Amino acid sequence: MTGMAEDGGLLLPASYPQIDIKKLTGLGYEDVALEVLRGYMDDMPAGDLQTLIRKSYASFDDKSIIPLIRTRAGYFAELFHGPTYAFKDVALQLLGNLFEYILAERRGMLNIVGATSGDTGSAAIAGVRGKKGVSISILYPDGRVSAVQERQMATVSDDNVHTYAVAGTFDDCQNIVKALFADVEFKRANQLGAVNSINWARIAAQIAYYFYTYMQLPVAISGGKINFVVPTGNFGNVFAGYVAKRMGLPIDKLVIATNKNDILHRLVQNGDYSTDDVVPTHSPSMDIQVSSNLERYLFHLYGNADRLKAAMVELKDTGSITFSKELLSKLRVDFESSSADDSAIEETIRRIYASDKYIIDPHTACGAASVAQLHLDPENTIILATAHPAKFGSVIEKALNIMATEPAGIKQLAGLPTRRTKAPNEVGYFRKILSI
Ligand SMILES: *Cc1c(COP(=O)(O)O)cnc(C)c1O
Secondary structure, three states: OOOEOOOOOEOOOOOOOOOOHHHHOOOOHHHHHHHHHHOOOOOOOHHHHHHHHHHHHOOOOOOOOOOEEEEOOEEEEEOOOOOOOEOHHHHHHHHHHHHHHHHHHHOOOEEEEEEOOOHHHHHHHHHHOOOOOEEEEEEEEOOOOOHHHHHHHHOOOOOOEEEEEEOOOHHHHHHHHHHHHHOHHHHHHOOEEEOOOOOHHHHHHHHHHHHHHHHOOHHHHOOOOEEEEEEOOOOHHHHHHHHHHHOOOOEEEEEEEEOOOOHHHHHHHHOEEEOOOOOOOOOHHHOOOOOOOHHHHHHHHHOOHHHHHHHHHHHHHHOEEEOOHHHHHHHHHHEEEEEOOHHHHHHHHHHHHHHHOOOOOHHHHHHHHHHHHOOOOHHHEEEEEOEOHHHHHHHHHHHHOOOOOOOHHHHHHHHOOOOOEEEOOOHHHHHHHHOO
């Protein structure tokens, strides 16, 4: 429920429970999720957790919840069958139900504040709309999210939902939210809660699909290693993959697929973690410079909190962190990386469509591009498909000259009235608005 730790850092579990993958053979997604999550939630009866997991994924429009599609370019794990058609639903549907469960038990209330580059906001709203004891305020960069993403947020009419179009970038929105949470007094007095991937429960929920999709591959029988390619922005998704590896999943490489905002690619290639201006791309949910969740991985890389703290201070003061050769080779044991600009994204969408008649969204295309760039073995590589192509229809149309078929939940948005507030890029404005 806390989001950020009181010293301004992120929370991690004290240890990672180990999973015997043989026990997952033949299990459906909900049961795999239960096995993965119960190790982190031993303060909740397993039966209750099971009920919440079932409730959370009942709204998904595919009966397997996470279908795996085999193509010549690798396996695509479709994580986008939830109510807002992006992978964030997988975690946020569960988070909304967990919040409601805990708040009912404590008779408490929660004032959720979150920043979004597009998909988190709508998925968070879908996760908590109408839930008792919860109010949600979402900040997004005005004019920098797709039309569908904006409508998914601004057409929700529940009283507990508030959307703000902020005059700034995603990083500005995120900085406002971080500043509010860093003020421990303010946070306590106003019962602030987080839904950004700084919330550990979201990371935890995302670990499950790494296990589940692995188990669907032929290689699972022998326990062989595979790669996961992860379209990355804030490093939450790929960090969940790293945790899966630490919990015993046989992962060879976790590939950090970036777009033109390539700070993580530069980090992996030459140890250059220096922030740059954010450039808008075809894959807006990855238009990020500072990846909050990298901090979680850096704790493991450095092996202690003091060195991590020094690095975070360095980042704040100088806009960059420098890494020694030693640390970099340690990092490369687990991670590889790639970067795709807009023309590579379009080219990749065209290539996959030509070879397999399969349409991928521009975020997923950054991932598919790295399979070719890094010469990964398609038979042993899972690419996380993070959004439904119809969510980014204009890019698909530009690349293929056809429209991606819109699912029912997107079609119906066009006719709904919208509701949002234009807001300045100022912490003070939000302090006033969020005071209870
Ligand atoms: C959020 C998002 C990403 C980036 O995920 P992170 O966990 O922030 O790295 C990639 N693709 C889509 C479609 C997203 O919504």
